[in-house]
Amino acid sequence: xxxxxxxxxxxxxxxxxxxxxxxxxxxxxxxxxxxxxxxxxxxxxxxxxxxxxxxxxxxxxxxxxxxxxxxxxxxxxxxxxxxxxxxxxxxxxxxxxxxxxxxxxxxxxxxxxxxxxxxxxxxxxxxxxxxxxxxxxxxxxxxxxxxxxxxxxxxxxxxxxxxxxxxxxxxxxxxxxxxxxxxxxxxxxxxxxxxxxxxxxxxxxxxxxxxxxxxxxxxxxxxxxxxxxxxxxxxxxxxxxxxxxxxxxxxxxxxxxxxxxxxxxxxxxxxxxxxxxxxxxxxxxxxxxxxxxxxxx
Amino acid sequence: xxxxxxxxxxxxxxxxxxxxxxxxxxxxxxxxxxxxxxxxxxxxxxxxxxxxxxxxxxxxxxxxxxxxxxxxxxxxxxxxxxxxxxxxxxxxxxxxxxxxxxxxxxxxxxxxxxxxxxxxxxxxxxxxxxxxxxxxxxxxxxxxxxxxxxxxxxxxxxxxxxxxxxxxxxxxxxxxxxxxxxxxxxxxxxxxxxxxxxxxxxxxxxxxxxxxxxxxxxxxxxxxxxxxxxxxxxxxxxxxxxxxxxxxxxxxxxxxxxxxxxxxxxxxxxxxxxxxxxxxxxxxxxxxxxxxxxxxxxxxxxxxxxxxxxxxxxxxxxxxxxxxxxxxxxxxx
Numbered sequence: 001x002x003x004x005x006x007x008x009x010x011x012x013x014x015x016x017x018x019x020x021x022x023x024x025x026x027x028x029x030x031x032x033x034x035x036x037x038x039x040x041x042x043x044x045x046x047x048x049x050x051x052x053x054x055x056x057x058x059x060x061x062x063x064x065x066x067x068x069x070x071x072x073x074x075x076x077x078x079x080x081x082x083x084x085x086x087x088x089x090x091x092x093x094x095x096x097x098x099x100x101x102x103x104x105x106x107x108x109x110x111x112x113x114x115x116x117x118x119x120x121x122x123x124x125x126x127x128x129x130x131x132x133x134x135x136x137x138x139x140x141x142x143x144x145x146x147x148x149x150x151x152x153x154x155x156x157x158x159x160x161x162x163x164x165x166x167x168x169x170x171x172x173x174x175x176x177x178x179x180x181x182x183x184x185x186x187x188x189x190x191x192x193x194x195x196x197x198x199x200x201x202x203x204x205x206x207x208x209x210x211x212x213x214x215x216x217x218x219x220x221x222x223x224x225x226x227x228x229x230x231x232x233x234x235x236x237x238x239x240x241x242x243x244x245x246x247x248x249x250x251x252x253x254x255x256x257x258x259x260x261x262x263x264x265x266x267x268x269x270x271x272x273x274x275x276x277x278x279x280x281x282x283x284x285x286x287x288x289x290x291x292x293x294x295x296x297x
Numbered sequence: 298x299x300x301x302x303x304x305x306x307x308x309x310x311x312x313x314x315x316x317x318x319x320x321x322x323x324x325x326x327x328x329x330x331x332x333x334x335x336x337x338x339x340x341x342x343x344x345x346x347x348x349x350x351x352x353x354x355x356x357x358x359x360x361x362x363x364x365x366x367x368x369x370x371x372x373x374x375x376x377x378x379x380x381x382x383x384x385x386x387x388x389x390x391x392x393x394x395x396x397x398x399x400x401x402x403x404x405x406x407x408x409x410x411x412x413x414x415x416x417x418x419x420x421x422x423x424x425x426x427x428x429x430x431x432x433x434x435x436x437x438x439x440x441x442x443x444x445x446x447x448x449x450x451x452x453x454x455x456x457x458x459x460x461x462x463x464x465x466x467x468x469x470x471x472x473x474x475x476x477x478x479x480x481x482x483x484x485x486x487x488x489x490x491x492x493x494x495x496x497x498x499x500x501x502x503x504x505x506x507x508x509x510x511x512x513x514x515x516x517x518x519x520x521x522x523x524x525x526x527x528x529x530x531x532x533x534x535x536x537x538x539x540x541x542x543x544x545x546x547x548x549x550x551x552x553x554x555x556x557x558x559x560x561x562x563x564x565x566x567x568x569x570x571x572x573x574x575x576x577x578x579x580x581x582x583x584x585x586x587x588x589x590x591x592x593x594x595x596x597x598x599x600x601x602x603x604x605x606x607x608x609x610x611x612x613x614x615x616x617x618x619x620x621x622x623x624x625x626x627x628x629x630x
Contacts, residue, residue, distance in 0.1 A: 040399045087595060099329050099398055100598060103538070110535055110591035118584035229407055236403075267414040274407040281400050282391065 009259060018146045020254025021153035022211050023227065027234040027246040028157050029204035032164075033080075035177040035241025036197045038098060042105045043083060044231060046112035047202050048224030051076040051209025053116060056127050056219055065129060069210050076206015077199050083108050084198040089191065109225070117221040124218040149211045156204060161243045163200075173197060177241050230257070230270055233277035239287020249288070252276065303448045305561055307520060310455040313556040314513030316540045317462050317549075321506035323538070324547040324608075325475065326499055327482035329398055332388065332405035333537055334529045335412050336507040339384050340377035340514025341524040342416070342423050348373035348519070349432030352424065362424045370435040374458075374515045381511025382504045389503035394496055409531060417526045428525020435519055455516055462509060466549050469505075478502050479547070532587065536560065539590045542597045545604025554605060563589055 030044050054075035055068040062068065087104055096104075132144035142150075164170035172193045175183040184190050212227070213219050230253060238249025253273045260272040280288055315337055322330045351365030368376070392404045416423050423429055435454070437447060469475045477498060480488045485495050518524050536559055544555020564586060571582040597604065 040403065091599070096598075099327075099402075100602075102329065102399055102402065104595060104598065106535060106538075107591040107594035110532070110587050110594075114584040114587040114591070117580050118588065121578065122580040229403070229410065232403055233407075236400075265418045267418050271411050271414050274411050277407055278404060281396060281404060285396070285400065 009262065016255040016258035017140070017251075018142075018149055018215060019258060020251045021150040022208055022215060023231060023234050023254050024247050024250030025153045025156060025211065026205055026208035026227065026231045027238065027250045028160050028243055029201045029208065030231050031235040031238065031240055031242065031246040032160060032173070033197055033201035034235060036173050037084075037088075037194055038177075039088065039101045039105060040232070041201075042102070042228065043109035043112060044201075044205060045222075045225035045228035046109050046116075047076045047080055047205035048209030048212055048227065049116055049219075049221060050079050050112065050224075051206030052127065052213030052219050052223055053120060054206065055210040055213055056125060059127070069207060072210035072213075073203045073207040076209060077203035079112065080202025080205065081195065081199045084195060089194075109228075113221055113225055120219075120221065122221060124220050126218050127213045128217055129214050145214060149215060152207075152211070156207070157243060157247055160200075160204070164243060169193065169196060226270075229277075230273045233273040233280075236285075237276055237280045237288050242287060245287050252288075300445060300448065303445075303452050305565055307448075307452045307455055309557050309561040310452065310459050311513055311516050311520060312537070312540070312560040313553055314455075314459055314462055314516065315510055316537050316544075316552045316556040317466055318506045318508075318510030318513060319537050320466070320541055320547065320549075320552050321469070321478075321509065322503050324541055324552070325470075325478040325482060326502040327398075328393070328499060328503065329402040330405050330503070330506070331402050331531065331534055332409045333506075333510050334531060334534050335405075335409040336381040336385060336510035337514035337517065338416075338524065338529045339412075340381045340511030341518030341521075341528075342429060343380040343511070344373040344377040344515035344518045345429040345432045345524055346423070347376045348435070349429065353431055359420075360424055360427060361421060362429050363422055370519075373519075374512060377511045377515035377518075378508040379511075381514065382508040385504045385507030386500070389500045389507075393499050393503065406531060413526060413529075423524075426526055428523060428528070430523035430525070432518070432522050434522060451520065455520070458512065458516055462512070463549065463553070470547075470549060535587075535590060535594070536564075539594050542594055542604060545606040545608060547608035548604065548606045551604050551606030551608075559590065559593075563593075 026044070026048060030041065033039075033041060033044075051072035055072040058068040058071035083105075087108065088101055091101060091104060129145060134141050134143050162170075164174060172183065172188045175186070175188060176190055176193055180190050183193075209224055212223060216223065234249040234253045235246055236249070237252060238245030238247070253276060256272040256276060257269045261269050264272075315333060318336065319330065319333045322328045346362055346364040347366050347368045348370060349365060350367055352360045352362055388405065388408055392401050392408075396404060417426055419425070434447070434451065440447065440450070442450065469478075477488070477493060480491075481493070481495055481498050481502075488498070489495055521528065537556075540555040540559040541552055542555070543558055544553065545551025567582050567586040567589065571585050575581045
């Protein structure tokens with residue numbers, strides 16, 4: 001009896017690793033953007049949705065999967081860049097309060113989600129990639145697609161980490177995350193760095209949308225939005241702006257969701273993530289894995 | 298046709314009560330609350346289980362909800378306000394104490410979804426996804442009116458409730474307490490420096506807003522005669538926000554105007570016109586409505602952030618003094 005229970009949990013962990021990889025990708029993007037711009041982007045889910053639908057549209061033209069992934073990333077990147085360039089940046093220049101920028105992202109989320117609904121309709125549309133047979137790896141069962149998702153997630157997160165630590169852009173991003181005014185005083189072109197950050201955020205979120213669509217197998221206009229608060233939970237649990245924290249947060253949240261699904265109704269899956277989020281906000285708003293206490297603005 | 302107009306106006310009136318609730322927490326105190334629909338739903342459920350009876354006997358053993366007390370109408374409204382207020386006290390008491398405003402907003406929306414999942418899954422409470430239903434409208438058998446006349450009378454009842462809420466809101470706005478709320482919104486540090494407990498003021502405003510939303514929810518439940526998880530979702534919160542932005546945050550008449558503009562004009566226009574222009578796409582009306590609402594929010598915030606009717610500025614009531622000369626008055630802008 002115990003053996004079969006353990007088997008169930010390990011299977012849940014296996015599912016959890018794929019979910020966690022997708023959440024982690026999206027969380028790294030959100031966490032980077034949130035820390036640099038200090039705007040909680042509630043349209044982040046829609047960037048994923050748009051990425052997934054872009055991959056679907058690309059599939060009609062080509063069966064070469066990397067091209068579909070590229071289409072997803074480019075679409076996400078474009079919309080994130082455009083949202084900042086045409087809406088958030090003009091409002092920021094005018095000195096809009098942070099809460100107003102937050103509300104603008106909510107409005108953009110409403111526009112994009114319903115734009116997708118308007119164009120593609122509300123019914124689920126199948127998005128199927130050629131399947132591969134499942135393999136046993138240790139106690140887990142993975143398909144080739146699962147491994148590709150986990151692998152690309154790790155590679156992209158590594159790239160983001162290297163960008164933040166080794167490049168001039170990353171240095172500027174970290175400076176702006178600490179204080180935009182001080183960064184500007186030292187001669188950093190903050191607007192340009194912020195634009196690039198949104199572009200990178202959108203590229204990764206769009207790609208994450210592609211992996212989400214591929215792993216779910218069907219798309220609806222709320223496919224990304226359904227994960228929005230889970231991603232926020234992962235970002236905040238891991239500590240906003242901390243790439244390793246985002247990965248650890250996503251892993252924790254993804255596993256909590258999948259393991260809770262073994263025992264509780266599906267509706268409670270996201271609740272597991274939310275409970276972790278609320279506990280983190282109340283007890284350690286700077287994130288669970290942050291050892292140095294930072295001042296939370 | 299008259300039926301349609303009466304029911305549309307009734308919904309407009311009820312939504313205005315919702316908007317007044319949100320106007321206290323967002324419009325006056327400046328808290329980005331994404332949980333108004335939780336308070337509305339709690340109000341509706343509470344009203345239905347207080348005023349209605351237990352689940353009908355012929356519905357089978359799986360249909361079940363709590364209470365079913367057959368209480369009088371007014372007690373149902375009061376109960377809805379009390380329970381919604383208590384929820385706000387609990388949520389606000391924890392979330393307002395230590396969270397900065399974007400974390401507060403995230404916490405409220407996450408709490409709403411958690412409560413949603415709980416109500417949907419824990420069937421003994423409000424019968425899960427099936428929900429509470431078959432609750433008679435107030436005084437329907439006692440009055441024994443024809444259906445149209447009763448509908449019109451119910452609309453008048455909603456209007457009376459709205460009128461009371463309006464007068465209360467006006468009294469709050471004009472009172473020193475209303476000024477305190479706006480002071481907290483404009484500058485928490487200054488309010489603290491003048492010896493105010495900002496946390497307590499915010500919490501009070503949050504509870505008052507939730508009670509108002511709960512009252513609106515009770516009227517909504519009375520109107521629908523039933524309530525279940527399909528009757529509410531977080532996206533509708535933005536309709537209320539759009540109403541407040543368009544009409545004018547903090548202005549009581551503005552909120553009334555904005556609420557009717559969004560819930561009656563935009564809602565019904567898209568519902569009626571879009572199927573005519575685009576037959577055969579069932580989602581187009583809802584999609585266009587929310588896109589318009591999103592564009593309206595962005596457009597209003599850019600071109601007219603104060604809304605159609607801006608919030609009235611405080612004036613010094615001491616005669617003979619120049620504006621801004623009174624102690625603690627707003628400096629001239």
